[in-house]
Amino acid sequence: MSRQANRGTESKKMxxxxxTLTYGALVTQLCKDYENDxxxxxxxxxxxxxxxxxxxxDFLARSNVGRCHDFRETADVIAKVAFKMYLGITPxxxxxxxxxxxxxxxxxxxxxxxxxxLPDNHSSLIYSNLLCGVLRGALEMVQMAVEAKFVQDTLxxxxxxxxxMRFIRRIxxxxxxxxx
Amino acid sequence: MAIFxxxxxxxxxxxxxxxxxxxxxxxxxxxxxxxxDLLLKLHDERVLVAFGQRDGIRVGHAVLAxxxxxxxxxxxxxGKEVLEYLGNPANYPVSIRFGRPRLTSNEKLMxxxxxxxxxxxxxxxxxxxxxxxxxMLETDTFKLHCFQTLTGIKFVVLADPRQAxxxxxxxxxxxxxxxxxxxxxxxxxxxxxxxxxHGGQPSPCARPLRNxxxxxxxxxxxxxxxxxxxxxxxxxxxxxxxALIWSxxxxxxxxxxx
Numbered sequence: 075m076s077r078q079a080n081r082g083t084e085s086k087k088m089x090x091x092x093x094t095l096t097y098g099a100l101v102t103q104l105c106k107d108y109e110n111d112x113x114x115x116x117x118x119x120x121x122x123x124x125x126x127x128x129x130x131x132d133f134l135a136r137s138n139v140g141r142c143h144d145f146r147e148t149a150d151v152i153a154k155v156a157f158k159m160y161l162g163i164t165p166x167x168x169x170x171x172x173x174x175x176x177x178x179x180x181x182x183x184x185x186x187x188x189x190x191x192l193p194d195n196h197s198s199l200i201y202s203n204l205l206c207g208v209l210r211g212a213l214e215m216v217q218m219a220v221e222a223k224f225v226q227d228t229l230x231x232x233x234x235x236x237x238x239m240r241f242i243r244r245i246x247x248x249x250x251x252x253x254x
Numbered sequence: 255m256a257i258f259x260x261x262x263x264x265x266x267x268x269x270x271x272x273x274x275x276x277x278x279x280x281x282x283x284x285x286x287x288x289x290x291d292l293l294l295k296l297h298d299e300r301v302l303v304a305f306g307q308r309d310g311i312r313v314g315h316a317v318l319a320x321x322x323x324x325x326x327x328x329x330x331x332x333g334k335e336v337l338e339y340l341g342n343p344a345n346y347p348v349s350i351r352f353g354r355p356r357l358t359s360n361e362k363l364m365x366x367x368x369x370x371x372x373x374x375x376x377x378x379x380x381x382x383x384x385x386x387x388x389x390m391l392e393t394d395t396f397k398l399h400c401f402q403t404l405t406g407i408k409f410v411v412l413a414d415p416r417q418a419x420x421x422x423x424x425x426x427x428x429x430x431x432x433x434x435x436x437x438x439x440x441x442x443x444x445x446x447x448x449x450x451x452h453g454g455q456p457s458p459c460a461r462p463l464r465n466x467x468x469x470x471x472x473x474x475x476x477x478x479x480x481x482x483x484x485x486x487x488x489x490x491x492x493x494x495x496x497a498l499i500w501s502x503x504x505x506x507x508x509x510x511x512x
Contacts, residue, residue, distance in 0.1 A: 127443065131432040134404055135425065141404055215405045250265065250406030251374035252387035 090162070094188045101201060111199040118200070122207020123214075130212040133159065141216070141253065145241045146170075148218065149177050152209065152239075161185055165237075181235040184228065192229045200224050206237065217245040217253075256414030257423070258396055261362075262431065264444045265406035267370030269363045271435075271447040281318065281353035282310035288346040294337065299327045300355050301336045316355035321348060327358075366410075373400065373408065403428060 100121075104114045133139075137155050142148040149167045158164050163185065169178040186202045200206075206222035213220045219242040226232035262271035286292075293305035294317065301317040317325050317336055324331045330339065339345055357365070373387035391398040392415065401409045401424035409427050413420055435447045 128432075128436040131403065131405060131407075131428070131436050135428040135432045248265070248406070250402055250404075252377035252385060252402065253404070253406075 090185055091188070094185060097186050097204070098190065101199075105196065105199070111196055115198075115200045115203045118203035119207040119210075122204035122209075123211035124207075125204070126208040126211020126213075127215050129160070129208060130215045133212065134216075145174060145177075148213070149179075149239070153179060156212075169238075175241040177239055178225070179237040179239065181237070184235045187229055187235075190229060197230075200227070201229050202227070202235070209237070209239065214245065217248050219243050219245055256417045258412040258414070259410075260412075260427065261366055261408075261410040262427075262447065263366050263370055263408040263410065266444065267367040268444070268446075269366035270445065271431075272359075272362055272366075280310075281351055282315075283319075283349060283351040284309060284311065285347050285349040288343040290340055294340065296328055296337065299358075301325070301328055302355070303352060311352045314354075315352040317350055318353045318356075319351040369400075369410065370408065373402070399424060401425070401428070407431070 101114070101118070104117055105111075108114050108117065133156055137151075137159065139151050139155060142151060153165045153167050157179075163181060163183060165179040165181045167177055168180055170176070184202060186205070190201060192199065192201065203224065206224065209222040210220055221240040221242060223238055224236070225238045226234055226236035228235050258274065258276045260271070260273045261269060264270050291306060292303055292308075292311065294301050295304040296302075303311060303313050303315050305313065307313050319325055320330055320336065320339065325336055328336050330336060340348065340350075369388075376388040377385050387400070387402060388398075389400055391400075395415070396412050397415045397417070397420075399411045399413065399420045401421070403409075407428075409424050409431070411420055411424060411427070431447075435441050436443075441447065
């Protein structure tokens with residue numbers, strides 16, 4: 075909240091380690107509070123959703139991007155603008171489904187997992203599941219229902235981290251006037 | 255800077271923030287002795303002049319202040335009923351300020367949601383498909399600028415017709431909204447924005463900024479004016495209405511002061 079009002083689109087320098095450690099503390103606390111990993115995953119997703127529905131306004135206010143006309147455009151904006159702005163990385167977009175309603179975000183280097191080793195008793199924990207929630211929440215606010223899930227994770231021995239995004243529908247009821 | 259008012263309207267058409275920063279021009283203050291040679295009447299919870307137009311005081315004007323103390327509805331700031339007070343010869347001579355009645359909080363709520371509907375009607379009336387809603391509304395004395403975000407929140411600014419740079423002001427207000435309203439974890443979406451969450455204590459971030467800005471730009475005087483136009487807290491009923499939308503010191507105030 076000590077944010078100065080004149081911050082532009084350029085991101086402010088902050089310690090990424092502090093961020094990584096804070097996220098780590100959050101996840102470990104959730105692991106202590108909940109019995110099984112499924113509940114932790116669900117909780118992370120819920121938290122992410124709550125972040126996403128607010129973050130989208132910050133994103134739109136600073137990035138000056140307009141409404142996207144198709145899902146490909148949305149994918150581009152997410153990868154090249156949003157991830158760049160908030161995590162400082164640019165995931166690549168691959169594996170489009172033939173219908174154009176599904177794609178994968180490949181994160182070469184996920185800043186959330188910098189110091190993390192997943193212990194054996196948490197094999198089904200989706201450590202970065204917060205990101206899926208953020209994506210879902212943010213897109214819901216611009217009238218797009220999507221499903222986001224991790225299909226590969228470097229923490230689980232995969233080569234890269236992959237988030238699979240699936241477009242479900244446009245939420246016509248919430249469309250503001252003059253945006254048809 | 256000739257910005258008169260700022261409104262923030264949520265997706266559903268509810269007013270969630272409102273700020274005025276102007277002193278009404280057509281005001282007349284005069285000292286009276288008993289008996290009062292004007293006829294006052296109570297109309298719509300306000301004391302209006304019903305008869306006796308003179309010296310810039312017009313029929314329909316409301317009593318705004320008595321002896322320099324603001325009047326809110328039919329009560330003065332210190333809790334006295336206006337008509338009763340003016341009926342008592344012991345209180346004379348008395349100086350009364352008259353002027354055009356200001357909009358009450360409830361009227362603002364109503365007008366904001368009406369504008370929300372007009373905005374939608376605007377886009378439906380369009381002969382072209384996919385037109386936006388009302389972006390600007392022009393009158394002799396002010397221009398209304400409206401910016402709707404992709405998520406459906408409207409930022410409305412009333413400004414002098416010649417005032418330039420409103421588009422960037424609207425973007426700036428959007429940024430401030432996303433910073434100071436949405437990043438406050440205790441703010442719930444779509445709800446009125448208040449920066450005095452705990453019984454009148456300004457949030458720690460608002461105050462230093464406000465003072466610092468005021469000191470830097472020397473706008474203390476303007477700030478005081480805004481304070482005068484603020485409704486007072488005496489009447490409990492008014493207070494609760496007020497709590498709906500008024501917030502006293504916000505980053506936005508700072509922006510407009512700067």
